Each structure stands twice: as C-alpha cells, then as structure tokens.
Amino acid sequence: MSERIAVEFCLLTRNELTKIMAKRVNEIDVKLLLFTLQKTTQFEELLSRRFTGASMEEVISSETSSKKIESTNPFEEPHGKNPFEEDEEPEKPIPPTQTQLTTAESLTVSPFHGLISRCFESHLNIFVDSQDKSNNASSMTPVLPMSMSSLTKDFTRELRDLSSGGAAGLIQNFQSLLKEGDMSSTSPKYNKDDIARICTILTTAEYCLETTQQLEGKLKEKVQPALADKVDLGSEQDLFGSVISQCIQLLVADLEGACEPALVTMAKTAWQTWESVGDQSQYVTLMTSQFKHYIPFIRDCLTSSRKYFTQFCMRFVNAFMARFVQQLYKCKPVGVVGAEQLLLDTHMLKTALLDLPSVGSQVARKPPASYSKMVVKGMTRAEMILKVVMDASDTNAKYVAHYMRLLPESDPSEFQKILDMKGVRRSEQQILVEIYRSQQTSQGNKEDSSGFSSVAT
Numbered sequence: 001m002s003e004r005i006a007v008e009f010c011l012l013t014r015n016e017l018t019k020i021m022a023k024r025v026n027e028i029d030v031k032l033l034l035f036t037l038q039k040t041t042q043f044e045e046l047l048s049r050r051f052t053g054a055s056m057e058e059v060i061s062s063e064t065s066s067k068k069i070e071s072t073n074p075f076e077e078p079h080g081k082n083p084f085e086e087d088e089e090p091e092k093p094i095p096p097t098q099t100q101l102t103t104a105e106s107l108t109v110s111p112f113h114g115l116i117s118r119c120f121e122s123h124l125n126i127f128v129d130s131q132d133k134s135n136n137a138s139s140m141t142p143v144l145p146m147s148m149s150s151l152t153k154d155f156t157r158e159l160r161d162l163s164s165g166g167a168a169g170l171i172q173n174f175q176s177l178l179k180e181g182d183m184s185s186t187s188p189k190y191n192k193d194d195i196a197r198i199c200t201i202l203t204t205a206e207y208c209l210e211t212t213q214q215l216e217g218k219l220k221e222k223v224q225p226a227l228a229d230k231v232d233l234g235s236e237q238d239l240f241g242s243v244i245s246q247c248i249q250l251l252v253a254d255l256e257g258a259c260e261p262a263l264v265t266m267a268k269t270a271w272q273t274w275e276s277v278g279d280q281s282q283y284v285t286l287m288t289s290q291f292k293h294y295i296p297f298i299r300d301c302l303t304s305s306r307k308y309f310t311q312f313c314m315r316f317v318n319a320f321m322a323r324f325v326q327q328l329y330k331c332k333p334v335g336v337v338g339a340e341q342l343l344l345d346t347h348m349l350k351t352a353l354l355d356l357p358s359v360g361s362q363v364a365r366k367p368p369a370s371y372s373k374m375v376v377k378g379m380t381r382a383e384m385i386l387k388v389v390m391d392a393s394d395t396n397a398k399y400v401a402h403y404m405r406l407l408p409e410s411d412p413s414e415f416q417k418i419l420d421m422k423g424v425r426r427s428e429q430q431i432l433v434e435i436y437r438s439q440q441t442s443q444g445n446k447e448d449s450s451g452f453s454s455v456a457t
Contacts, residue, residue, distance in 0.1 A: 002051070003051040003052070003053075003054065006047055006051060007112075007115070010044075010047070010112065010115040010116050011115070013116050014115065014116045014118070014119045017116070017119045017120075018119045021119070021120075021123060025123065028123060028126060029126070030126060030127055030130040033120065033123060033124075033126055033127060034127065036120070037117060037120050040116050040117045040120070041113075041117050043116070044112040044113055044114070044115060044116060044117060045112075045113075047111075047112040047115075048111055048112045048113065051111070051112070052111070053111025053112065189254055189257060190250075190254050192297060195251065195254070195294075195297060195298060195301065196297075196301055198247050198250055198251060199247070199251075199298065199301035199302055200301075201243065201247055202243075202244055202247035202248065202302070202305065202308060203302065203304055203305050205240045205241075205243040205244045205247070206240075206244060206305050206308065208240050209237055209240035209241060209244070212233050212236050212237050212240065213233075213237060215233065216231060216232070216233040216237075219231045244308060248308060248311060248312050248315060249315070251298060251312055251316075252312060252315045252316045252319060254294075255290065255294050255316055256316070256319055256320065256323065258290045258293075258294065259286075259287050259290055259320065260323075261286070262283040262284075262286040262287045262290075263283070263287075263323060263324065263327045264327070265282070265283040265286070266281070266283045266327055266328075266331065266342075266345075267327045267328075267330035267331055269281075269283075269331070269338075271331050271333075271334040271335060271338030271339070271341070271342065272333045272334060272335045272338060272423070273335070273338075274335060274337045274338035274341055275337060276337065277337060277340045277341050277344060278341075280344065280345055280348045281341065281345050283345075284345045284348050284349055284352075287349065287352070288348075288349075288352045291352060291356060291359050292359055292360055295313075295356060295357075295359045295360060296359065296360035296361065298312065299357075299360075299361070309357070310357065310367075310368060310371065313356055313357045313367070313371060314370075314371055314374065316356075317353055317356065317371070317374065317375055317378070318374065318378070320353070321353075321375075321378035321379060321382070322378075324349070324382060325378075325381065325382050325385070328342070328382060328385060328386075328421075329417045329418075329420075329421065331421060332420045332421045332423065333420075333421065333422065333423030334389055334421050334422065334423070336390055336392070339386050339389045339390040340390065342386050343383060343386040343387070343390070346379060346382050346383050346386060347379075347383065349379065350375065350376070350379035350380075350383075353375045353379065354367070354372060354375050354376075357371070381407070384406040384407050385407070385418060385421075387406055388402070388403050388406055388407065388418050388422075389418060389421050389422050391403075396431060396432055396435055397435060399432065400432060400435045400436050400439055401439070403415065403418070403436070404436070404439060404440070404443070412433055412436060412437060412440075415432075415433060415436050416429060416433060419432060419433075
C-alpha cells in the first residue's frame with residue numbers, strides 16, 4: 001500500500017509540475033532547472049531503494065493503454081476511410097522493439113527512474129541554450145582554457161566533428177607534418193629547439209589522450225545506462241596515440257642518424273690487420289658522446305611523460321642493436337686480434353646501453369627489468385658472433401658444434417655471414433655449411449623423438 005501511495009504521489013507531482021512549467025516557462029532559468037532536476041532524481045533514487053517497484057507494472061500498462069501513438073505517415077488513410085481495409089487480413093502483433101525492451105529493462109533496474117523527472121525533458125533546451133551562450137562568451141576571451149571543465153565544453157563540439165569525419169583530416173595533416181624530411185640522412189637532422197618541439201607535441205598528445213579517456217568515462221556515467229555502450233571515443237584515442245608513436249619514432253630516427261657515422265667507421269676499419277687490444281675504439285667513444293648529448297635533453301623534455309621516455313629508450317635500443325649486428329657482418333675479414341677488440345667494444349657498448357636511460361643524471365635510477373633484459377639479450381648475441389669468429393677449432397665438426405652451442409637459434413644464412421667475417425674461402429664454406437645443415441637435421445630429429453617418447457610415456 002505504501003508503494004502505491006508513493007507511485008500515485010509521483011504521478012500527481014509530475015502532472016502538476018508539467019502544468020506549472022507550461023504556464024511559467026519564461027520564469028525558468030538554468031540554476032532553478034538543474035537544482036530541481038537534481039533534487040527530483042535524488043528523491044526517485046530514494047524511492048527506488050525503499051520500494052521494490054512491484055506496482056509499477058500496472059502504472060506502466062495503464063499509461064501505455066491510455067496513450068495512442070499517432071502516425072506521422074502523410075499517405076496513411078484515416079481509420080475507417082480506407083476502401084481496401086475490408087479485404088486486408090488482420091495484422092499480427094508486432095514484437096516489442098529494442099527501444100521498448102530497453103525501457104522496460106531500465107525500469108526494472110531502477111523502477112522510479114524518470115517517474116517525476118521526465119517532465120523536465122521538454123525544458124532541457126534552456127540548459128542547452130545557456131551552454132551555447134557560455135561557449136560563445138568564452139571564445140571571445142584571450143585566455144586559452146586548459147582546465148578539464150573548459151576542455152569538456154570544447155570537446156563536445158570538436159569530437160562531434162571528428163565523429164563525422166570533418167576534422168579527421170587535421171590530425172592526418174598533423175601526422176604528415178611529423179613525417180616531413182629525408183630520414184636517410186646520416187647526420188643529426190634536428191637541433192635542440194626541434195627536439196623540444198617534438199617532445200612538446202608528444203606531451204600535448206598524451207594530455208589529450210588522457211583527457212579523452214576521462215571524458216569518455218564521465219559521459220558514460222552521466223548518460224542513461226542503456227546509452228552508455230554508444231559512447232565510444234576509441235577512434236579519437238587511437239589518433240592521439242598515433243601522434244605519440246610518431247613523435248617517439250622521430251626521436252629514435254634522429255638519434256640513430258647521429259650514431260650512423262660511427263657505425264660506418266666500424267664497418268670500414270681494417271680489423272684483419274689490427275695489432276693489439278687496447279681501450280675502447282674511437283667509434284664507441286663517438287656513439288657514447290652522442291648518447292650523452294641527446295638523452296639528458298630528451299629526458300628533461302619528457303619529465304612529465306616518464307613512461308614514453310622509457311618507450312623511446314626501448315625503441316632506440318632495439319633498432320640500434322639490429323643495426324649494430326648488421327654493420328658487424330660488414331667487418332670482414334676479421335683477424336683474431338681484431339675480433340678481440342670488437343668484443344671489447346661490444347661489451348663497452350652493452351654497458352653504455354644499460355645505463356642509457358640515466359646517462360648524465362645526478363640520480364642513478366635503475367632501468368625497467370624488461371629494458372635490461374632486452375639489452376643483454378641483443379648485445380650478448382653480438383658477443384657470441386665475435387666469439388665464433390675468434391674460435392680456432394682444429395676440425396670442422398668441432399667448429400660447427402661450437403657455433404651451434406653459442407648460437408642455437410641461428411640459420412645457414414647467418415652462419416655463412418660469420419664465415420665471411422672469419423675470411424673462410426668459398427670452397428671451405430660449402431663444406432662447413434653442409435656439416436651445419438646435417439647437424440641441424442639430426443638435432444631436430446632427436447628433439448622430435450624425445451618429444452614423441454615423452455608423449456608415449
């Protein structure tokens with residue numbers, strides 16, 4: 001009985017509010033509308049928690065039966081005036097639409113939701129008009145709004161353009177500007193101002209990405225539950241993420257270009273005639289000096305984006321190690337002493353790369369474990385290549401076995417490159433490659449048989 005009285009009170013209150021607002025619509029302002037709407041929804045939520053909503057079905061069915069939906073079809077004949085109506089078969093009942101189902105579901109979840117507050121829906125244009133006036137007034141001020149609340153207002157308009165494709169070309173043009181220039185140049189292409197500008201674009205895109213994610217979450221909280229799944233700003237987030245990735249790639253390519261002359265010097269050195277092993281080579285000193293020149297400045301520019309600075313370091317190291325091994329293969333032929341010097345240089349470079357994120361910093365910060373693991377794996381492979389070059393086994397079989405033990409994931413193509421570094425004649429290379437292929441095949445058969453026996457047992 002208490003619930004029926006509450007429902008009847010809500011219906012009467014809604015009807016009276018509808019009449020009063022229709023008569024005094026000119027006296028309604030935004031503050032009064034929002035305050036009344038807030039208090040009404042709080043009252044509905046209170047009733048929703050107190051009552052089960054069992055009597056709501058009767059109210060809904062009575063309201064539905066009392067309302068007759070008028071057709072908006074201009075070609076439809078009025079009822080009873082269609083001359084062909086007598087010949088028509090009675091229509092089958094139409095199953096409820098998705099909208100009706102959604103409404104019913106939402107009422108089941110929150111029985112009293114909208115029971116009174118729906119009377120305000122026809123007057124929400126007052127709030128919309130007020131927002132438009134506020135946006136127009138703020139656009140005349142010279143101050144650039146940077147707060148979350150101001151951005152929310154601006155994003156309402158901008159994201160609508162993005163969803164229709166109207167402004168998508170702006171970000172595409174932005175990405176194309178980042179790609180401008182010849183990336184094949186081996187000299188540093190950007191000065192400090194250019195690097196600072198790229199880092200600024202990166203941090204701005206990061207801020208926009210995080211703000212868009214927060215905006216999506218807030219919109220999903222504010223809209224009705226049935227409409228929450230339709231709020232999707234994923235494509236806008238992907239665009240900002242793409243700008244961030246492009247900025248990182250530009251920084252990586254620039255540092256790679258700065259290190260390229262040193263790598264070319266390494267490949268052109270006469271390692272076969274190298275006489276003694278000393279301190280690190282000059283090309284290593286050149287590369288570490290580039291690290292000390294670039295990394296501290298980029299780290300300072302990305303102080304607020306520590307995770308993207310780490311991502312930059314990981315991308316650079318991954319690309320640099322691949323390039324280093326590629327240039328290492330060009331060092332041919334290499335004598336034993338030259339291989340020892342290269343091994344020392346490789347170890348010094350590995351140490352420099354491990355310290356790369358904190359180079360030039362007064363505070364020694366340990367890099368992420370994933371970064372250290374990647375550096376150790378990549379540079380250890382380069383060290384194993386040089387150890388194979390230095391190997392002086394007395395038989396071909398021992399040499400191949402040693403190679404397979406140091407580089408178990410290799411292939412015949414890489415094996416032949418290492419033989420070129422060692423200066424092995426072509427005729428002997430064919431013999432060694434055949435032995436390598438046969439041992440690879442036999443090793444694969446052993447692994448297959450052991451796997452089969454373990455399954456059988």
